[in-house]
Amino acid sequence: MRRVALPSPVNVPASALLGVRWPAVPAAAGATALAIQFQLQQYQWWSADALRAHQLTQLAELLRHARATAPFWAKRLEDRDFDLRAPLTWDRFERLPLLTRRDLQDHEGDLRCRRVPDGHGPVFSTSTSGSTGQPVTVHKTEVANVFWRAITLREHLWHQRDLGAKLAMIRYVRDANAARPPRGARQDGWGPSTDWAYRTGPASLLAIRSDVKAQAKWLQRENPTYLLSYPSNLLLLARHFQRGDKPVPPSLRQIRTMSETLTPDTRRFCEEVFGVPIVDIYSTQEVGYVALQCPDHLGYHVQSETVIVEVLDDDGRPCRPGTVGRVVVTPLHNYAMPLIRYQVGDFAEVGEPCPCGRGLPVLKRILGRVRNMLTFPDGRRNWPVFADDQFVTIAPIRQYQFVQKTRERIEVRFVADRVVTPEEEDRFRALINGRLGYDFDLVFTYHPSIPRDVSGKFEDFKSEVEPLS
Numbered sequence: 001m002r003r004v005a006l007p008s009p010v011n012v013p014a015s016a017l018l019g020v021r022w023p024a025v026p027a028a029a030g031a032t033a034l035a036i037q038f039q040l041q042q043y044q045w046w047s048a049d050a051l052r053a054h055q056l057t058q059l060a061e062l063l064r065h066a067r068a069t070a071p072f073w074a075k076r077l078e079d080r081d082f083d084l085r086a087p088l089t090w091d092r093f094e095r096l097p098l099l100t101r102r103d104l105q106d107h108e109g110d111l112r113c114r115r116v117p118d119g120h121g122p123v124f125s126t127s128t129s130g131s132t133g134q135p136v137t138v139h140k141t142e143v144a145n146v147f148w149r150a151i152t153l154r155e156h157l158w159h160q161r162d163l164g165a166k167l168a169m170i171r172y173v174r175d176a177n178a179a180r181p182p183r184g185a186r187q188d189g190w191g192p193s194t195d196w197a198y199r200t201g202p203a204s205l206l207a208i209r210s211d212v213k214a215q216a217k218w219l220q221r222e223n224p225t226y227l228l229s230y231p232s233n234l235l236l237l238a239r240h241f242q243r244g245d246k247p248v249p250p251s252l253r254q255i256r257t258m259s260e261t262l263t264p265d266t267r268r269f270c271e272e273v274f275g276v277p278i279v280d281i282y283s284t285q286e287v288g289y290v291a292l293q294c295p296d297h298l299g300y301h302v303q304s305e306t307v308i309v310e311v312l313d314d315d316g317r318p319c320r321p322g323t324v325g326r327v328v329v330t331p332l333h334n335y336a337m338p339l340i341r342y343q344v345g346d347f348a349e350v351g352e353p354c355p356c357g358r359g360l361p362v363l364k365r366i367l368g369r370v371r372n373m374l375t376f377p378d379g380r381r382n383w384p385v386f387a388d389d390q391f392v393t394i395a396p397i398r399q400y401q402f403v404q405k406t407r408e409r410i411e412v413r414f415v416a417d418r419v420v421t422p423e424e425e426d427r428f429r430a431l432i433n434g435r436l437g438y439d440f441d442l443v444f445t446y447h448p449s450i451p452r453d454v455s456g457k458f459e460d461f462k463s464e465v466e467p468l469s
């Protein structure tokens with residue numbers, strides 16, 4: 001392992017972050033990340049009870065900070081007469097009301113902390129519509145970012161990847177003109193999560209909006225060892241390789257999926273076609289990593305060092321192993337906009353403790369977003385990107401869903417706070433078609449709410465042309 005001296009974007013002793021009284025470490029980002037990694041390696045083997053006790057200490061800190069600095073939490077905790085001087089118990093915590101996406105939409109300003117502790121670094125924001133097509137904006141600190149990177153590295157280490165090998169990524173790229181086929185984009189290393197400590201191999205990137213045929217050609221030329229993409233895109237690629245006469249890239253050793261629900265059928269089919277295992281990741285943009293696939297089993301281990309995950313039934317009670325409930329999370333390190341008992345919008349099945357021996361709780365499967373692929377009139381297909389992060393700049397859109405009716409026409413279903421004017425619809429048309437890259441006939445319809453399908457999945461883009469799932 002090669003240690004790299006990096007400039008220090010954050011000045012946070014790891015001891016403060018995980019609440020453990022370790023000797024202070026040098027403030028360089030690399031050293032901090034190394035210390036966190038060391039701690040994570042220890043924590044994973046703690047018992048479930050010990051991890052929970054530790055979380056409770058972190059949680060009390062977070063609640064105190066939230067109450068003192070964020071008007072929303074000051075009011076909510078005061079309204080409930082929540083005494084933070086009394087010892088915090090799980091029972092008390094679990095009586096706090098859930099925080100909904102609607103709360104985030106309505107109270108973004110008041111959910112933000114008026115001050116962030118020294119050393120938590122600058123604050124940045126991210127917008128996402130998550131699993132249910134409901135756009136929200138979340139503010140995070142650099143420390144939350146440090147943990148994002150630490151868990152990224154943990155995931156690589158868990159799955160024993162050869163960090164010197166080549167990584168290919170087919171994923172969302174914000175700049176519509178970047179990483180396009182046929183070449184895509186190249187970078188020297190895998191990214192900041194790994195590169196501070198390891199001499200990683202080359203990485204190449206292709207924008208997810210690329211047509212699947214172009215993706216397949218690119219993959220063959222790049223011939224990576226590892227591939228990262230989204231399940232629905234991977235399924236389409238697998239079908240393409242299965243039908244075509246070109247072999248899958250021969251160097252491919254493993255595929256990583258993220259951002260959508262990976263169904264057992266998709267996993268099975270893609271593993272068969274590509275001839276390599278898939279490792280799935282459960283993360284959300286608002287929260288960060290929620291759970292990672294166990295290195296030895298198919299279940300997902302909750303990343304308890306950074307997030308509290310509850311899975312609740314319809315009555316708000318914790319689900320038992322084998323039952324499915326709504327996922328409620330509390331990220332432990334975001335001191336810019338604490339999300340306490342935040343209902344992400346996904347559902348999950350609780351798993352039994354993992355035979356691997358890690359004390360990190362288990363989710364057996366996740367029911368989140370499922371997305372169909374967009375079909376263009378000329379038959380090209382890709383994973384659609386809609387610019388949903390900008391919808392609220394045009395009109396107060398609470399939720400959306402797109403349904404492709406024909407190769408030319410797409411129904412845009414909106415839940416809106418008020419009537420959307422024809423002029424605003426024109427602006428939506430320009431924005432959405434600009435992102436999709438074609439002048440589709442967009443038909444707007446308005447609804448009081450947009451439910452999940454009967455299986456509990458939410459499809460933010462459905463296709464009645466050639467649905468995949």
Ligand SMILES: [Zn+2]
Nearest residue numbers: 294354356358
């Ligand atoms: Zn395990």
